[in-house]
Amino acid sequence: xxxxxxxxxxxxxxxxxxxxxxxxxxxxxxxxxxxxxxxxxxxxxxxxxxxxxxxxxxxxxxxxxxxxxxxxxxxxxxxxxxxxxxxxxxxxxxxxxxxxxxxxxxxxxxxxxxxxxxxxxxxxxxxxxxxxxxxxxxxxxxxxxxxxxxxxxxxxxxxxxxxxxxxxxxxxxxxxxxxxxxxxxxxxxxxxxxxxxxxxxxxxxxxxxxxxxxxxxxxxxxxxxxxxxxxxxxxxxxxxxxxxxxxxxxxxxxxxxxxxxxxxxxxxxxxxxxxxxxxxxxxxxxxxxxxxxxxxxxxxxxxxxxxxxxxxxxxxxxxxxxxxxxxxxxxxxxxxxxxxxxxxxxxxxxxxxxxxxxxxxxxxxxxxxxxxxxxxxxxxxxxxxxxxxxxxxxxxxxxxxxxxxx
Numbered sequence: 001x002x003x004x005x006x007x008x009x010x011x012x013x014x015x016x017x018x019x020x021x022x023x024x025x026x027x028x029x030x031x032x033x034x035x036x037x038x039x040x041x042x043x044x045x046x047x048x049x050x051x052x053x054x055x056x057x058x059x060x061x062x063x064x065x066x067x068x069x070x071x072x073x074x075x076x077x078x079x080x081x082x083x084x085x086x087x088x089x090x091x092x093x094x095x096x097x098x099x100x101x102x103x104x105x106x107x108x109x110x111x112x113x114x115x116x117x118x119x120x121x122x123x124x125x126x127x128x129x130x131x132x133x134x135x136x137x138x139x140x141x142x143x144x145x146x147x148x149x150x151x152x153x154x155x156x157x158x159x160x161x162x163x164x165x166x167x168x169x170x171x172x173x174x175x176x177x178x179x180x181x182x183x184x185x186x187x188x189x190x191x192x193x194x195x196x197x198x199x200x201x202x203x204x205x206x207x208x209x210x211x212x213x214x215x216x217x218x219x220x221x222x223x224x225x226x227x228x229x230x231x232x233x234x235x236x237x238x239x240x241x242x243x244x245x246x247x248x249x250x251x252x253x254x255x256x257x258x259x260x261x262x263x264x265x266x267x268x269x270x271x272x273x274x275x276x277x278x279x280x281x282x283x284x285x286x287x288x289x290x291x292x293x294x295x296x297x298x299x300x301x302x303x304x305x306x307x308x309x310x311x312x313x314x315x316x317x318x319x320x321x322x323x324x325x326x327x328x329x330x331x332x333x334x335x336x337x338x339x340x341x342x343x344x345x346x347x348x349x350x351x352x353x354x355x356x357x358x359x360x361x362x363x364x365x366x367x368x369x370x371x372x373x374x375x376x377x378x379x380x381x382x383x384x385x386x387x388x389x390x391x392x393x394x395x396x397x398x399x400x401x402x403x404x405x406x
Contacts, residue, residue, distance in 0.1 A: 009187055013132055014141050016182050017125030020088050021149025023176045024121040027095055027114060029153045029261065031060065033160035033254055034168055041165065042104065052104060059108045061353060063115020068349030069205065071120030075127060075341030076203030079196070081188050083124035083341065085180065091117030092176025099169035122149070122328065123345025130332045131189040131340070135398050139281075139329060143272025146325035150268060153261030157254070191402050195337040200404050202338045205346075207405060215392070216334055217343060222389035223285060224327040224351045225358065226292055226382045227264075231321070232355045233362055234299060234375060235260050235314055244372050247305040259311045260318035267322010272329075279397050281330050282390060284323065289386055291320040296379040300372055327351075333396035336405035358382065 035053045044052050067087075075083040094114035101107045122145075129141040159168045201207060208217045234241065235256045242251035267288070275284045295317040305313075332344040358378060365374035 010132055010141070012182075013186050014129055014144050016084070016179070016186050017129055018145045018148035019179055019182065020084065020121045020125055021145055022152040022155070023088065023172065023179060024091070024118050025150055025152035025261070026156045026159075026175070027091055027118060027172050029156040029257065030160050030168055030172055031056075031111065031114075032257065033156055034165040038107075038165040039104075042101070042107070044104070056104075056108055056111050058356075060111040060115040061356065063112040063117075064119045064349045065353045067116035067119025068123070068346040069342075070116065072123060072342035072345030073203035073205060075120070075124050075345060076338055079188050079192055080124050080128040080131075080341060081186060083120045083345070084128065084186070087117050087120030087124065088176050088179060089117075090114075091121075092173045092180075094173075095169050095176065096173035099166040099173070119349050120345055122146075122348055123341060125149075126328050126332055127341045127344045128186075128189050130329065130344075131191040131337070131401055132187075135400055137276075139272055139276040139326075139397070142329045142332075143269055143276075143325055146328065147265050147268040147272065150261050150265040150324075153258055153265075157258040191337045194402075195404060198404070200338050200406070203342050204339070205342060207339060208343070213335070213339075213405070217347070219389035219392045220327070220331040220334060220343065220347050221350045221354065223289070223330075223386045223393070224324060224348075225354050226289065226296075226379075226386050227321040227324055227327075228351055228355045229358050229378060229382050230292065230296065230317055231257065231260055233359065233378070234296065235317075237371075238310065240371060241299075241375070242305060242310075244370065245300075245305055246303045247307075247310070249305075249307040251305060251307060251310045256311060256314040259314035260321075263315040263318020263320075264322045264324060265318075267319040268325040269322075270319065271323045271326045275326050275329075275397065280395060281326050281333075281397050282393065282395050285326055285330070285390055286387075288320050288323040289383065289390065292317065293379065293383045295320055296383070297376075300376050300379070330393065330396050333399050333401060334394065336403045337401065339405045340401070 036049055039049045039052055071083045071087055091114045094110050097110045125145050126142050129145055130138050133141045159171055236253055238251040238253040238256050271284050271288055275281050299313055331347045332340055335343045362374050362378050365377055
């Protein structure tokens with residue numbers, strides 16, 4: 001294959017993976033944005049909307065966790081493309097089905113199916129891009145995937161605000177179906193093809209439970225837990241923090257999440273580029289993790305917040321937590337080709353799932369010390385664990401990924 005043809009194939013691959021992640025994030029955030037008005041339209045009493053919404057979120061989270069394992073293992077056994085096609089088809093159809101729901105059990109079932117589908121997109125895309133680009137340039141590819149993809153949060157906010165909730169779901173599903181047409185020209189990873197012909201164990205999650213690999217896998221997850229603590233708790237329940245911190249105006253968590261994701265998208269481009277320029281993943285994560293911790297302290301130790309200052313905080317903190325793309329890239333680079341899709345697909349969903357445990361700890365502490373002090377404690381714990389995990393991981397910039405886990 002000529003260099004020009006290969007470059008076109010890589011460009012198409014990065015574009016498809018990025019747009020797939022765009023639709024992925026659109027769906028995740030769209031549900032958060034429109035769940036209250038959709039539940040009200042379905043006849044849920046006002047005093048039950050929050051509880052019902054949390055239950056639906058748990059169904060979606062369960063789907064994400066299960067889907068992470070399903071798609072990750074499938075990606076190592078059957079190929080990265082099978083996950084790219086299968087995952088987007090599943091969550092696109094589930095999105096369309098969400099627009100037809102007439103009851104809460106139906107809503108829960110389709111959110112679960114959507115969660116399963118959403119779990120595969122990022123890991124498969126990052127794995128395929130990492131294996132298809134040179135070791136010197138792959139950081140730029142993964143940077144574009146995550147950076148462009150996370151801008152789907154902005155689209156979700158705009159569509160959720162302008163359109164009736166059922167139509168907003170239809171738009172997401174339609175975008176996914178259209179994206180399938182782009183995938184016709186995408187090629188499978190050469191590393192996977194070479195590995196598939198060998199008699200090695202592929203997608204065996206039990207291999208990650210050995211002492212050495214299990215420790216490395218756990219560390220990959222822990223470095224990103226602070227990201228979801230910021231989005232899920234500090235910004236996710238901003239109205240409650242606003243009351244505790246004597247905010248001068250109402251702090252809109254929906255708008256805050258939108259600004260945070262704009263920041264994360266910028267941060268993904270920034271951290272991805274910096275990791276390439278300075279030829280290091282670990283040092284970039286360390287710097288941005290430290291900035292994240294500083295922004296947490298500023299938020300929780302300040303009072304009298306205005307809405308404008310809060311949204312500025314969300315944007316800046318989003319930039320600092322934009323080391324998400326480097327985290328996923330590091331996970332892909334830590335393990336061999338026969339486990340890479342499993343790790344790269346499950347790790348982000350494990351981080352998302354960790355929010356359940358972090359929320360439980362936060363709620364338990366909040367009962368005795370208030371939400372501000374509880375958040376400070378959880379911030380110290382999650383960031384401290386992330387620092388330790390980062391120290392334990394190898395530097396992976398420029399690593400040759402054409403190896404197998406025995």
